[in-house]
Amino acid sequence: MAESITTSSLVIPQLIVGLGNPESKYEKTRHNIGFEAVDALAKTWQISWSENRRFQALIGEGQGANGDKVRLLKPLTYMNRSGQAIRSATDWYKLPPESTLIIYDDMDLSVGRLRLRLSGSAGGHNGMKSAIAHLGTQNFPRLRIGIGKSRADKDSVSHVLGKFSPEETQIMSEVLQLVVDAVELALKQGVEKAMSLYNNRNVELG
Numbered sequence: 001m002a003e004s005i006t007t008s009s010l011v012i013p014q015l016i017v018g019l020g021n022p023e024s025k026y027e028k029t030r031h032n033i034g035f036e037a038v039d040a041l042a043k044t045w046q047i048s049w050s051e052n053r054r055f056q057a058l059i060g061e062g063q064g065a066n067g068d069k070v071r072l073l074k075p076l077t078y079m080n081r082s083g084q085a086i087r088s089a090t091d092w093y094k095l096p097p098e099s100t101l102i103i104y105d106d107m108d109l110s111v112g113r114l115r116l117r118l119s120g121s122a123g124g125h126n127g128m129k130s131a132i133a134h135l136g137t138q139n140f141p142r143l144r145i146g147i148g149k150s151r152a153d154k155d156s157v158s159h160v161l162g163k164f165s166p167e168e169t170q171i172m173s174e175v176l177q178l179v180v181d182a183v184e185l186a187l188k189q190g191v192e193k194a195m196s197l198y199n200n201r202n203v204e205l206g
Contacts, residue, residue, distance in 0.1 A: 109146025
């Protein structure tokens with residue numbers, strides 16, 4: 001039997017994690033769009049980053065859209081060990097996994113698409129495999145940002161570590177604004193409400 005929305009408690013993120021790789025050579029690559037997303041949130045909320053060696057991550061603390069305390073995290077452990085930093089932060093702040101929203105890239109979604117979910121598998125994403133392994137559950141919200149599939153003449157590694165085309169870059173700047181809007185709504189009214197409004201949105205070159 002489906003759980004009634006009225007009886008389910010709202011899922012409000014308290015820790016928002018962007019997945020990416022820390023070195024400058026990975027900046028602006030498709031695989032680092034999670035970093036760009038939390039950077040956009042930090043800029044919107046005027047939160048500054050500082051390195052936390054305990055977490056092996058950059059952390060930012062401040063107030064989100066609804067005035068409640070919110071924390072942003074960028075693991076510095078490389079993608080396939082992201083879960084270590086996430087687990088360190090959730091343990092330190094005593095946060096349950098379901099209050100942790102993870103933002104990352106997804107090849108199965110076309111450029112211009114977003115997909116919010118309350119739980120799910122890693123879908124082949126190494127950062128998410130690590131997060132699930134370290135948190136010990138798949139039950140935490142995630143926001144996937146479409147980066148499109150690789151062309152037939154290109155392997156998937158060079159695709160995800162490549163940069164967006166000028167046209168895609170234009171689309172992604174709009175997508176990042178949608179990410180900010182979706183996360184702000186999730187903070188105010190819960191992840192499910194944001195899912196209902198933003199999962200069908202598609203940014204196209206206009």
